[in-house]
Amino acid sequence: MENCIFCKIVRGEIPTHFTYENEYVVAFPDIHPKAPGHTLVIPKEHHQWFYEVPKETADEWFGAAQMLGLKLKEETGADYLQLSIIGKDVPHAHIHLIPQKL
Numbered sequence: 001m002e003n004c005i006f007c008k009i010v011r012g013e014i015p016t017h018f019t020y021e022n023e024y025v026v027a028f029p030d031i032h033p034k035a036p037g038h039t040l041v042i043p044k045e046h047h048q049w050f051y052e053v054p055k056e057t058a059d060e061w062f063g064a065a066q067m068l069g070l071k072l073k074e075e076t077g078a079d080y081l082q083l084s085i086i087g088k089d090v091p092h093a094h095i096h097l098i099p100q101k102l
């Protein structure tokens, strides 16, 4: 989508350090982190809502979130990782991975 900020990030129009990338998804730090390590994981394809993301991409997306969640848990010493899926603030489906303490 032309004016979508996350599509611009995927296209490299907004310089962003990707902490992970594969054919389907990218991950990068949230610019307003709620905790150290707060990461966004997004499909490269534009879809507003998670249930609109095609199955193959969704599998990669959740697989990447799970893998990165474990990695972030180890790196930050968090007790667990919160996962939230939103598509309203930026209308491009995205997973928030937020390290949390019990």
Ligand SMILES: [Zn+2]
Pocket: 001, 004, 005, 006, 007, 008, 045, 046, 047, 091, 092
């Ligand atoms: Zn988009």
